[in-house]
Amino acid sequence: MAATRLIALHINKGKTVAQCLADRTDYSENAAKTEDGKYISAYACDAKTCNEEFLLSKRQYEHITGRIQAHDVIAYQIRQSFKPGEITPEEANKVGYETAMRFTKGKHAFIVATHVDRAHIHNHIIFNSTTLDCTRKFRDFHLSGLALARLSDIVCLEHRLSVIIRKPYGERQKRTEYPEKKSQRDEICEAIDAALARNPKDFRELIGILREAGYEYKDGKQPVPRGKGHARFARFRSLGKGYSIEELNEVIAGNAVHKSKFVEKTRTSARSAQVHQRTELSFLIDVRAKMQAGKGAGYARWAKVFNLKQMAKAMMFMEEHGIKSYAELKEKADGISEKCDALLESVKSDEERMSEVSVLRKHLINYAKTKDVFAAYKASGYNREFYEAHRDTLALRNAAKKALCSFLFQRKRNYCGWTDCHRHADRSGR
Numbered sequence: 001m002a003a004t005r006l007i008a009l010h011i012n013k014g015k016t017v018a019q020c021l022a023d024r025t026d027y028s029e030n031a032a033k034t035e036d037g038k039y040i041s042a043y044a045c046d047a048k049t050c051n052e053e054f055l056l057s058k059r060q061y062e063h064i065t066g067r068i069q070a071h072d073v074i075a076y077q078i079r080q081s082f083k084p085g086e087i088t089p090e091e092a093n094k095v096g097y098e099t100a101m102r103f104t105k106g107k108h109a110f111i112v113a114t115h116v117d118r119a120h121i122h123n124h125i126i127f128n129s130t131t132l133d134c135t136r137k138f139r140d141f142h143l144s145g146l147a148l149a150r151l152s153d154i155v156c157l158e159h160r161l162s163v164i165i166r167k168p169y170g171e172r173q174k175r176t177e178y179p180e181k182k183s184q185r186d187e188i189c190e191a192i193d194a195a196l197a198r199n200p201k202d203f204r205e206l207i208g209i210l211r212e213a214g215y216e217y218k219d220g221k222q223p224v225p226r227g228k229g230h231a232r233f234a235r236f237r238s239l240g241k242g243y244s245i246e247e248l249n250e251v252i253a254g255n256a257v258h259k260s261k262f263v264e265k266t267r268t269s270a271r272s273a274q275v276h277q278r279t280e281l282s283f284l285i286d287v288r289a290k291m292q293a294g295k296g297a298g299y300a301r302w303a304k305v306f307n308l309k310q311m312a313k314a315m316m317f318m319e320e321h322g323i324k325s326y327a328e329l330k331e332k333a334d335g336i337s338e339k340c341d342a343l344l345e346s347v348k349s350d351e352e353r354m355s356e357v358s359v360l361r362k363h364l365i366n367y368a369k370t371k372d373v374f375a376a377y378k379a380s381g382y383n384r385e386f387y388e389a390h391r392d393t394l395a396l397r398n399a400a401k402k403a404l405c406s407f408l409f410q411r412k413r414n415y416c417g418w419t420d421c422h423r424h425a426d427r428s429g430r
Helices: 017-028 050-065 089-104 144-158 184-196 203-212 245-253 261-280 287-292 297-320 326-369 371-379 384-389 391-429
Strands: 002-010 040-043 073-082 110-115 122-128 216-218 224-226
Touching: 002 017, 002 144, 017 050, 017 073, 017 110, 017 122, 040 089, 050 073, 050 122, 073 089, 089 110, 089 122, 089 144, 184 203, 184 245, 184 261, 203 216, 203 245, 287 297, 326 371, 326 391, 371 384, 371 391, 384 391
Parallel strands: none
Antiparallel strands: 002 073, 040 110, 073 122, 110 122, 216 224
16 A cells, blocks of 8 residues: 655756756765665665756756756756555655656656655655756646556555555545634734633732743833744734733733633634534425526436425324324424523523632632731831832732622622511511
């Protein structure tokens, strides 16, 4: 079994044709990969001087034809990889030689270098783009890579090797989702999310975490961070909602919950996928309208069969669920809708409660972290110098205390209101 690939080799920027040819052939003929050149073969050239011979043929081509191309293909490379443990290096070199000879029809000089430095033995075949008579060049025709793969399979079968079985188009695994490209600002937002997960005490500690991660920070009227390898600094307010300095300070102080924009993107994509699935559902086809639109008799026959299948599915569904009338179907659908609405309301209330608990947890952690500093401040007799030295920590403690007191007061008021209501109900009952 051999996997193949055809690669056109061009001139690299800043290099000559001779240098580019030498780079390609030197890598292919690497002594460490070919056991000191043991598994190298050539056709119509010498493997040791093939790059000079290729270059000479190109000069003769220019002299004979007078044609010079700006973006010329100097050579072609064929990579032919075999299944591990299925073939020996000698046979792999022979298969590569036969494949190259048939593909070029003996009109182009080439070398075959078999590499044995990996678990899978593979060939590097480099053939000259110019023909042996120096009057033509290889024509890279449409779907040449597919033709090469089929030719390689034929040669492998002749050598009693396995081949790759290509599945029909409908059975192939198709890629429907592609990774979203992240900008430099997205990378900064991810770093901020990771830093906030470590519960920094203040904004300075957040910046310290970013610096540990390799980010630069420039203070000033508009503080700006810059990631490693980024060309420019980026302002916090340009990162999007939830990433400005004011919003980050609110999150650190525990007055707000940070919402990562990447979570929103995931939810949006999931929602759009559901909508896409809904739009793909089809029930019955209006055959008459399709015929008027220009469809033929074959389509009409298929549409009638499709409609019959859809109606049969609907009847089977109604029999399975014991539905015998339209009223029962409507009642069942309304009941499911009410359940869905109730579940959505329950999820919303749970999410609100989770956000409240998250903020409360943040305040409790901040209060516990700053407890020792406040005790030392109290022991110093509320010294002004001590306060100035630990201003941020004490401010964080005051904010946490204020939020906790507000939460306890609200809870106590709700409890008292609930108790008063029950007392009033008891008196009314009497």
